Amino acid sequence: MGMTITEKILAKSAKKNFVTPGENVWLDVDVLMTHDVCGPPTIAIWKKEFGEKAKIFDKEKLVIFPDHYIFTQNAHANRNVDILRQFAAEQNLPNYYDVGTERYKGVCHIALAEEGYNVPGTVLFGTDSHTCTSGAFGMFATGVGNTDAAFILGTGKIWEKVPESMKFIFNGVMPSYLTAKDLILQILGDITTDGATYRAMEFDGDAIFSLSMYERMTLTNMAIEAGGMNGIIKVDEITREYLREVGITKFDEFESDADANYQSKYVYNVEEIEPLVAKPHSPDNRDIVRNVAGTKLTKCYIGSCTGGKITDFQFAAQILFGNNVKVPTFVVPASTTVAKQLSEETHKGISLKEIFENSGCIIAESSCAACLGGPSDTIGRSIDGDVVISTTNRNFPGRMGSKASGVYLASPLTVAASAVTGVITDPRDFL
């Protein structure tokens, strides 16, 4: 019997010819990523277990991006970055992206792609559940906790159970009013937040391969919202072109065999999917935008590893161009590269940055910002009974700050349309 793309990559990492779902394997880790929330406790566990003078498994393979709590006065949050800085100096780490320097990048999952750490056929672990984002590059990527990360830091290895795979095939031509966010919300509504627990989610079909790398990352990013261990999309010419631009030319391309075994398969026609939202308080609480249209909002938010990429802002700019926002609207570029692109990319001859400024949006510096609440001085954080529509990936109670607030998740088109009217609005009203 054949293997899926995920099984092939895990077999390579485990130095085996064949692996089957359910089997426990020891993997050689190609990249370990951590950040300012989980880095300090990971370092503490590693020192406690391997000794103060221990050496990490491979300096080249550890990547650290401070990104979660960056622009805050919170002393404890700032201390976390100090710990990373000290550790990077002590271990002489080449891949530390310090805040306050030219190297600062912003949100780790986007920075991993931009800095060339997403290499097809490899295995990447990170101390963040959205590490699955990197699977858009035909690689295996998943999140772990601090103890597992400390074990990798000392040994370069981790045990994993080989996941079963589920396949999601999207056929058809993407309509102008639809984005990858709508596709993943469609899946979440169908399979719920534990529908893919401990499984690989493989995305396939013509509509998927018509998407840019950034849009593909929106799909794999939210695999974890269905409980998925990893999301994955095989390499095609669009992947290769992105990799060429960041200087990656040598890599292994795997694809699923025709007779590979899947736990389940879902087939969609994108032309039949409508703009969607996830209502409070769960990413699987799906509804079509038209059913909740008119819901009064107090805030709009465009940002995060899911919804703060250049493509997300290109979508939003189409609608915000020439319009004014009616409620406070936050624009948070995921990375410093995206922030730079906002000045360079144009729509109808005007830079995206100017479009957002002219429409009355508040543009923040690159970081995770209010996607996960954060310290009380975090920009865009929800307070009291806020009703927010956001391009982020989670709307659990209290996720963006106040547990009395309610968050709707939606595409950047839907968020932009809603920002202009002040109530939840179908983007087709503007396109």
Add this chain to the structure above:
Amino acid sequence: MEKVINGLAYVLGDNIDTDQIIPAEHLVYSTSDPEELKKYGHYALSSVPIEKAGLPNGGIPFIDGDNHSSKFRIIIGGKNFGCGSSREHAPLSLQVAGVKVVVAQSYARIFYRNSVDGGFIIPFESEIQLNNKIKTGDEIEIDLPNNLLINKTSGEKYNLKPLGSVFEIVDAGGLFEFARATKMI
């Protein structure tokens, strides 16, 4: 590992995510400083909506006042316990608050791994839904060798799923203890 664990039950619903277990704004305290560590216990389960805190009636805080530990040592959850973030602070905060065992219908992968590999709590899965049969405040006994939950308040007994292949890691007290015992490191 203790063979029998006794304690009061604290009952929760489905999809208790890691933001409800320990909200992101509190992830800044040091896990190595014993005084700061207490804050993880103090804020444990602090983002569970109050009407769902301590079922069936709700409205029961997990932590009283300024305490950092709870009188509830056994959590009874529903489906998909621990979904969301990779933060190991989640099972850690439950441990700091004094929780020994979580019994849920199912778990999210990363939370389950973190609970086992960090040796924070024992994550048992129940054979049937229990958060509609057990009430917050019921006296519970977990009989580990027999994978049994006894509700001493109601007299009812329920089977738990054996821990299976992770038993050895749980029994050793975590991944590093297990790795040392088996000469892996």
